[in-house]
Amino acid sequence: MEMIEITGYTQEEKLQIGTRYLLPRQLERTGLADRNVTLTDDALRLLIGGYTRESGVRQLERTIGSVLRGVAKDVATGVLSDATVDADDVEGHL
Numbered sequence: 001m002e003m004i005e006i007t008g009y010t011q012e013e014k015l016q017i018g019t020r021y022l023l024p025r026q027l028e029r030t031g032l033a034d035r036n037v038t039l040t041d042d043a044l045r046l047l048i049g050g051y052t053r054e055s056g057v058r059q060l061e062r063t064i065g066s067v068l069r070g071v072a073k074d075v076a077t078g079v080l081s082d083a084t085v086d087a088d089d090v091e092g093h094l
């Protein structure tokens with residue numbers, strides 16, 4: 001039997017998947033789809049490099065969801081109405 005080794009996604013591929021698919025899905029799930037809430041590419045890169053340790057994107061989606069739940073809490077309490085989450089803001093929302 002021959003073993004086939006499959007590599008995981010690169011950092012850039014994870015960034016594209018996060019931007020195109022995971023972020024919109026998590027915005028919808030957290031009720032922020034109709035708000036002006038965005039994550040910058042630098043914030044996503046920080047999540048990819050600093051908070052996920054897998055070759056896939058499952059943990060990345062969970063981490064994006066965690067950040068957005070923190071933003072949703074701030075929106076619900078009136079602290080924020082709209083938000084752009086950059087790399088400096090990530091830790092405060094986790």
